[in-house]
Amino acid sequence: MGDRPVVEGLLLYVAIAVAPTVVVWLTVRLLPAVVTSFLERRRRTDLSTGPCIESVVANLRRLHRLVRDCRPPTRVRTVALLAAYDDTLLEACAMVDVDAPLATASASDRAFARMLTEAALENAGIALDPPG
Numbered sequence: 420m421g422d423r424p425v426v427e428g429l430l431l432y433v434a435i436a437v438a439p440t441v442v443v444w445l446t447v448r449l450l451p452a453v454v455t456s457f458l459e460r461r462r463r464t465d466l467s468t469g470p471c472i473e474s475v476v477a478n479l480r481r482l483h484r485l486v487r488d489c490r491p492p493t494r495v496r497t498v499a500l501l502a503a504y505d506d507t508l509l510e511a512c513a514m515v516d517v518d519a520p521l522a523t524a525s526a527s528d529r530a531f532a533r534m535l536t537e538a539a540l541e542n543a544g545i546a547l548d549p550p551g
Contacts, residue, residue: 478507479507483548
């Protein structure tokens with residue numbers, strides 16, 4: 420019973436002697452990780468990841484109407500229009516997480532793959548020809 424204050428005093432001395440070292444070590448180890456995490460989270464909220472789904476769907480519908488137009492003026496315009504339409508189809512598929520057969524289609528299968536991709540988007544709830 421008599422050496423109990425000695426043990427308590429020794430434990431208190433060790434705690435006082437070790438505490439600053441532990442605090443500095445934790446600060447050196449954890450502070451950079453906390454700051455980096457905070458800055459990355461803030462950077463993620465500041466950056467816009469691209470156009471919103473509404474603008475992509477509006478572009479898709481506009482291009483869809485132009486592609487369905489029966490009288491393309493020139494071959495160059497037709498190729499450019501189909502390329503823009505295909506890119507927008509793929510972008511919309513990526514935004515709604517739909518498998519796009521058009522992404523892996525060969526040149527001879529692009530028309531059929533385009534129809535399959537349009538069908539997949541419509542099944543996902545994006546109407547390419549919305550009612551009036």
